[in-house]
Amino acid sequence: MAAKNIRVNVADLVAPAEWGAAPAAVRRAAIVRLGELAATIKRDEITRGVGVDGRQLRPVKPTSRPDGATGKPLDPHYAESRTIRLMAVHLDDKGITLFWRADGSRGSWAKILGYHADGLVPGAPVRNVIGFSPAGRRKLEDSFRTYWRNVTGQRRKAPVRKAKAVAAPAPKAAPAPKPAPAPTAPVPPPTPRSTGRVEYLPVGQKMNPRSRKIQVEILPAGRPRKPRTPTAPEPPKPAPPPVPTPAPRPVKPPAPKPVPKVAPPRPAPPPRPPRAPVVQRPKVVAGEAIPPKPPTAIESATAYADRLGVQVEASGHAALVQILGAERVKTVPAGYDSVSKRILINERHPSWSEPQAFMDRSFREKWFSSPAADHIIVHEVGHALHDRSDPDLYKVVRRLQLPLATTHLIKLEVSEYAASSPVEFVAEAYAALKNGRTLSDVLMRLYRKLGGPEV
Numbered sequence: 545m546a547a548k549n550i551r552v553n554v555a556d557l558v559a560p561a562e563w564g565a566a567p568a569a570v571r572r573a574a575i576v577r578l579g580e581l582a583a584t585i586k587r588d589e590i591t592r593g594v595g596v597d598g599r600q601l602r603p604v605k606p607t608s609r610p611d612g613a614t615g616k617p618l619d620p621h622y623a624e625s626r627t628i629r630l631m632a633v634h635l636d637d638k639g640i641t642l643f644w645r646a647d648g649s650r651g652s653w654a655k656i657l658g659y660h661a662d663g664l665v666p667g668a669p670v671r672n673v674i675g676f677s678p679a680g681r682r683k684l685e686d687s688f689r690t691y692w693r694n695v696t697g698q699r700r701k702a703p704v705r706k707a708k709a710v711a712a713p714a715p716k717a718a719p720a721p722k723p724a725p726a727p728t729a730p731v732p733p734p735t736p737r738s739t740g741r742v743e744y745l746p747v748g749q750k751m752n753p754r755s756r757k758i759q760v761e762i763l764p765a766g767r768p769r770k771p772r773t774p775t776a777p778e779p780p781k782p783a784p785p786p787v788p789t790p791a792p793r794p795v796k797p798p799a800p801k802p803v804p805k806v807a808p809p810r811p812a813p814p815p816r817p818p819r820a821p822v823v824q825r826p827k828v829v830a831g832e833a834i835p836p837k838p839p840t841a842i843e844s845a846t847a848y849a850d851r852l853g854v855q856v857e858a859s860g861h862a863a864l865v866q867i868l869g870a871e872r873v874k875t876v877p878a879g880y881d882s883v884s885k886r887i888l889i890n891e892r893h894p895s896w897s898e899p900q901a902f903m904d905r906s907f908r909e910k911w912f913s914s915p916a917a918d919h920i921i922v923h924e925v926g927h928a929l930h931d932r933s934d935p936d937l938y939k940v941v942r943r944l945q946l947p948l949a950t951t952h953l954i955k956l957e958v959s960e961y962a963a964s965s966p967v968e969f970v971a972e973a974y975a976a977l978k979n980g981r982t983l984s985d986v987l988m989r990l991y992r993k994l995g996g997p998e999v
């Protein structure tokens with residue numbers, strides 16, 4: 545996993561005793577200078593398209609720049625690009641940390657750069673810019689040492705220094721060891737001045753319009769191979785209460801089936817549509833004193849999402865058809881619409897009438913990550929919570945792709961469907977964790993890195 549920022553410690557550049565001997569004002573000025581040098585050199589490397597390994601970043605395919613931007617990789621709009629615009633420097637008394645500020649409400653831009661560095665961006669090669677190239681590092685060290693010699697050389701004439709060098713054991717600088725782990729969180733600059741000089745041309749935003757391309761995280765009920773209509777469960781179970789538990793047979797897809805309209809299914813539904821002659825099931829029609837029915841799977845799902853504050857359209861078939869097309873919807877029990885922030889339930893999908901049988905089979909086939917009867921809604925809620933925790937980041941994660949090796953691991957550990965994309969990995973992993981399963985450290989790290997919701 546790539547680093548999140550770039551740390552430079554003075555202790556690596558100047559002998560600690562010498563550093564400690566200098567007056568505080570000189571040290572402070574030197575730190576500011578170090579920050580300026582670091583930012584200038586890093587900005588130059590980004591503009592030239594040089595990565596941490598010192599080589600040119602792999603070129604960008606023109607097609608990935610619908611706006612015709614011509615800058616280097618990760619720097620499509622030159623100084624307007626976020627890699628430059630959001631770069632900032634934090635100063636402290638031991639050195640500097642170059643970091644990337646948040647882009648709007650999204651997390652640190654470094655997180656995005658980290659995705660590039662880790663090769664998670666679709667169609668893009670590994671591009672690591674979180675660090676200096678070897679040449680850049682040398683240039684930084686040389687420039688800073690030159691500066692230091694110059695300022696302390698002048699000082700040397702002042703008698704103060706000698707005495708101090710011996711007397712003051714340089715309490716704070718001396719123990720500074722190796723590159724400290726560095727403040728990880730992008731620390732806000734301590735004073736406006738410290739970053740004021742090394743921040744960049746603030747320029748307009750423009751979110752990539754591609755992010756809206758696909759609107760819904762759908763949940764296909766299985767591999768795209770066969771249409772799979774027969775949900776198999778033959779015996780409709782004797783159903784102890786003589787209640788017309790609505791169990792829409794999959795055989796009749798177009799039956800509009802007034803399934804759970806979310807709220808008011810309670811009062812007996814007398815005008816049951818004639819119902820196709822699908823044999824079986826002695827139907828109690830219009831019973832006045834019918835005892836309360838157990839909730840249908842869709843009602844339970846809606847209630848579950850409700851408790852977590854996630855909106856559900858219990859009759860989402862029509863909306864799904866609009867977005868995905870009628871053909872595709874046939875294999876989709878539900879979807880999460882990240883535009884309207886709602887879960888759309890395909891009330892016509894057979895899985896809702898026999899959820900447990902459906903899930904047993906899907907889990908056996910390793911298509912889904914848990915055998916729970918409510919897997920589908922938990923999965924969709926996973927998307928919703930993921931989105932809610934950081935909507936901008938969610939948009940970005942939706943466009944990422946999983947590296948091949950990770951894909952294999954995910955198929956083994958989580959589910960086949962989880963391997964289809966990072967957002968689906970998060971939702972499937974969420975459902976698996978909710979079901980009490982545990983995942984390896986590697987995948988848990990990936991889960992958190994992608995912003996997976998707390999379980």
Ligand SMILES: [Zn+2]
Nearest residue numbers: 761762763971
């Ligand atoms: Zn999904």
